[in-house]
Amino acid sequence: MTTDDVIAATRQYLLPTYRRAPVAFSHGQGVWLYDLEGRRYLDFIGGIAVSALGHAHPALVAAIQTQAAKMLHVSNLFHIAEQAELGQWLVDHSAFDRVFFCNSGAEANEAAIKLARKWGRRDGRDRFEIIVADHSFHGRTMGTLAATMQPKYQQPFVPLTPGFVSVPFNDLDAIPAATTDRTVAVMLEPIQGESGIRPAHPEYLKSVREWCDARDLLLIVDEVQTGMGRTGTLFAYEQYGVTPDVMTLAKGLGGGVPIGALLVTERAAALGAGDHGSTFGGNPLACAAALAVARTIVQERLPEHAAAMGAHLAAGLQALVDRGLAKEVRGRGLLLALELHGEAAPVIDACRQEGLLVNAVQPNALRFAPPLIVQPAEIEQALAILGRVLAAAASKPAVGGAVPAR
Ligand SMILES: Cc1ncc(COP(=O)(O)O)c(C=O)c1O
Numbered sequence: 509m510t511t512d513d514v515i516a517a518t519r520q521y522l523l524p525t526y527r528r529a530p531v532a533f534s535h536g537q538g539v540w541l542y543d544l545e546g547r548r549y550l551d552f553i554g555g556i557a558v559s560a561l562g563h564a565h566p567a568l569v570a571a572i573q574t575q576a577a578k579m580l581h582v583s584n585l586f587h588i589a590e591q592a593e594l595g596q597w598l599v600d601h602s603a604f605d606r607v608f609f610c611n612s613g614a615e616a617n618e619a620a621i622k623l624a625r626k627w628g629r630r631d632g633r634d635r636f637e638i639i640v641a642d643h644s645f646h647g648r649t650m651g652t653l654a655a656t657m658q659p660k661y662q663q664p665f666v667p668l669t670p671g672f673v674s675v676p677f678n679d680l681d682a683i684p685a686a687t688t689d690r691t692v693a694v695m696l697e698p699i700q701g702e703s704g705i706r707p708a709h710p711e712y713l714k715s716v717r718e719w720c721d722a723r724d725l726l727l728i729v730d731e732v733q734t735g736m737g738r739t740g741t742l743f744a745y746e747q748y749g750v751t752p753d754v755m756t757l758a759k760g761l762g763g764g765v766p767i768g769a770l771l772v773t774e775r776a777a778a779l780g781a782g783d784h785g786s787t788f789g790g791n792p793l794a795c796a797a798a799l800a801v802a803r804t805i806v807q808e809r810l811p812e813h814a815a816a817m818g819a820h821l822a823a824g825l826q827a828l829v830d831r832g833l834a835k836e837v838r839g840r841g842l843l844l845a846l847e848l849h850g851e852a853a854p855v856i857d858a859c860r861q862e863g864l865l866v867n868a869v870q871p872n873a874l875r876f877a878p879p880l881i882v883q884p885a886e887i888e889q890a891l892a893i894l895g896r897v898l899a900a901a902a903s904k905p906a907v908g909g910a911v912p913a914r
Pocket of ligand 1: 612614615617645647648697701730732733
């Protein structure tokens with residue numbers, strides 16, 4: 509198939525739920541993706557913060573091939589060695605005691621919401637309300653959509669699941685003010701991802717933790733986007749000096765093989781037999797892949813590498829800001845955003861034509877979530893392309909919309 513064939517078939521046969529760039533890839537290697545016409549691109553989207561090890565990493569390829577030749581799936585009617593091993597790895601490397609496996613970030617958050625509701629009723633009280641933050645993103649299922657406080661995602665699908673209350677992010681006083689006798693949990697992203705890469709202030713999560721302790725609430729952190737080394741530590745909560753009760757993971761966990769996880773401390777482990785389940789959740793293939801990803805992340809010290817490479821990339825982006833070509837750099841590690849003076853879309857198109865893949869987290873902000881294995885030379889290449897594109901856009905603002913600040 510040529511790219512044109514793929515685009516025509518996509519238009520004819522698929523529901524048009526995605527705005528897709530006019531590219532189809534044949535394969536990848538490391539930080540590079542190759543399209544069907546043989547052009548190569550630096551992948552600074554990383555499958556939206558998924559491809560932690562890049563493309564075709566030998567450890568992940570070998571784990572998938574070996575497991576595929578043994579067995580793919582057996583169901584959770586039986587014990588699964590790979591699932592037990594991955595559960596132990598996650599417990600050994602985090603503050604949590606128990607794990608439930610599913611297939612995506614939304615499913616992990618669904619599980620967290622169900623767990624919180626069950627936990628809130630364990631003592632005869634009827635507590636079910638979860639406090640979330642404005643501009644949050646927790647998924648698009650009917651449960652998680654109600655926790656995703658962005659009108660553009662919610663409005664077409666009302667009525668929403670009840671039981672969610674929203675407060676301004678990073679506002680120390682808002683959560684106490686929103687807490688009632690029905691409140692059971694606070695659910696937050698340590699860095700709000702989909703709404704623009706906005707980190708929680710250092711003192712914010714600490715004060716939320718203290719409030720949760722004082723009022724016997726669960727602190728749920730959604731690390732679907734920030735987890736598995738991306739922000740410079742294995743999990744972002746580690747940088748805030750807090751221990752949550754519940755954490756959700758997906759994206760980077762499987763390095764491209766779909767898998768999600770709910771992690772809980774013993775105190776929060778409220779789900780029992782029959783309370784929740786998933787046919788595919790934690791199947792041997794997904795767990796073998798995630799184990800290979802997890803072990804590689806630790807063996808190759810990828811969180812530390814992400815911190816160093818993130819600092820390098822952030823410095824280069826800041827230089828673009830200093831040249832008046834962009835407004836602001838945000839984020840941690842290899843989860844960064846560059847806010848532009850104008851629209852992101854033409855910049856994204858121009859970067860792609862020059863061989864760099866980035867996407868928009870806001871209409872005027874680019875996101876950078878390259879594989880954690882990215883090297884300085886690749887960052888230099890990406891920055892050179894971006895610099896050229898932004899400079900060209902600044903010289904013809906009607907096209908690129910980028911207006912120098914000075
Ligand atoms: C913080 C966060 N939570 C949940 C999700 C939903 O994950 P999924 O698309 O795997 O359902 C996302 C996806 O972008 C996310 O960034």
